Amino acid sequence: MMTAAIKPTDDADFARFPQFAPFAFRQDRKSVQLANHHYAAHLTRTNPGLAAAVVNAGAVETDILRAAPAAMRLGGKILGPLVYDSIEKAAHNPVETTLRDDWETPTYWGKPGRFEQRTPITLDASVTEHLMDISRTLTGA
Structure with a gap:
């Protein structure tokens, strides 16, 4: 799963x-963002053998600003090489993660390009189950 840079706490x-x-x-x-970490923890607890991870991909050089106002597109072109x-x-x-099996699951990568x-992800299992119960009720699963 992809998420913003936030450590699993x-x-x-x-x-x-979930309404916010x-x-x-x-x-x-x-x-x-932490709900993603809890979901990864839930998946590995309930599906032995399944590998789950949360990854911060960082600010990536894409064409995401193509429909943004001109000033934002210009800012992206100028600052892009420095920040993307x-x-x-x-x-x-x-x-x-798909090529190697020497990582513990669930795991969080906070830095793009730094596999080591x-x-x-070691979160309170009772909080994880509470979030999963709320999600099941919301989705009818």
């Missing part, structure tokens, strides 16, 4: 999960 407030209404970026960003990672660098860790810099 147990300090998020999930009181507003009205969405407040500063308040809700962490719990939205190549697609190859962004894809490095996910590709390596990884963090095992």
Whole structure:
């Protein structure tokens, strides 16, 4: 799974999960991103042999700004070479996970292109199950 750069920790407030209404970026960003970590932990606990990971791909050099206002496109062209990672660098860790089996699952990669810099996802199982129960109720699964 891809997510923004956020380490797997147990300090998020999930009181507003999953509605986040009205969405407040500063308040809700962490719990939205950490839900991915919890899902990876859930998948590996409930599916022995399944490998799950969360990856921060970073700011990637794509054509995402093609429909943005002219000023944003210009800013992207000027700052892009300084701040964007190549697609190859962004894809490095996910590709390596398919080629190697020397990584613990679930794992989080916070730095694009740095396969050896990884963090095992060890979250409170009761919080993970609470989030999964909420998700099951929401989806009817």
